[in-house]
Amino acid sequence: MAKKIGILRGREDNFPNMLAQIVERKTRGRVQVEQMVVGAEPLRKRWEYDVILDRISHDFPYYRYILKSAAVEGSYVIPNPFQWSADDKLLGFNLVDRLGVPVPRTVTLPVAGSTQLYDITPQSLRNLKYLSPEDWERIFEYIGFPAWLKPASGGGWLAVTRVRSREEFWHNYNHAVHHEKRLGLESEAEDFAVRRWLSRTLVFLLQQDIPYQKFARCWYLGGEVMTARFVPPDRVAGQRLGRYEHDPDFFGRELLERIEGYVRLINESLGYEINTVEFLVKDDVPYAIDFLNCVCDLDVGSIGPYFAERTIDKVADYLIRCVEDPSARLQRRNGLWTKLVTGQTP
Incomplete structure (x- = not known):
């Protein structure tokens, strides 16, 4: 009986289609590759796939829930859905720095406009330090300009901005999510989608720009x-x-x-x-x-x-x-x- 690989994919066609052809050719049919179909799933469902390759759960969280359960029930899921749920850029830079790999100077920033989040009041943020102008100046001196302002999670260059001065930093930091100014994307629909995505993340990093060769x-x-x-x-x-x-x-x-x-x-x-x-x-x-x-x-x-x-x-x-x-x-x-x-x- 052939073993099976299930693929969860989004809009991409070229890579998963070529991958399926190559796997089945190399194994002469011993391993089959199928598009995994997910619906409303019961507890303890055991999937028929020996291995599941996930290419989309970062954009559609429902799949991540299913993949964790699939891993518990015996399918080998790539990437590890438990670890992927735990990872973020700040954690990654901390760990890589501990390994001795050179990384840019990096600071994680308090959330701009925190009190505009649903059901968050000033009393909700009593553990969050107010940063004085002197605090911000120390951050700017440590990172330097130009610098990169980027979300602490996510990818695809969404909301990644190169800021060349304090003025550009404040403009982007204060206006990226909560104000009416467009983000400079191609369409209003894309602009709205990015704002919704940002509203889930909201944590930003400020990072040193490396003038590379x-x-x-x-x-x-x-x-x-x-x-x-x-x-x-x-x-x-x-x-x-x-x-x-x-x-x-x-x-x-x-x-x-x-x-x-x-x-x-x-x-x-x-x-x-x-x-x-x-x-x-x-x-x-x-x-x-x-x-x-x-x-x-x-x-x-x-x-x-x-x-x-x-x-x-x-x-x-x-x-x-x-x-x-x-x-x-x-x-x-x-x-x-x-x-x-x-x-x-x-």
């Missing part, structure tokens, strides 16, 4: 690493996608080994099996700036044919191993994440 985007795929030279999009000019280039000599052997060593350390420690990590390189020092992308973009239209072919092939190989050999499942291999989040020395 090189930009690396690395895939971690079931224990293997691939690195691309990345040219980010010019969002001021309306570009939405960056450019991925296969150019190993661009980084040099020593720097590339250091970057890819950090990629392995981060993912093995945080427990991710499929992920991307971004580094800005300044004066040959790679700074990790983004590493919580366990539903990373693997579409050929985004990353190009060279990387799409190779990354999808590696994902297929890892999923096949997870189905046919449970000992190959990386989630169960180490407890570093547990040690890190409980303050133990990794």
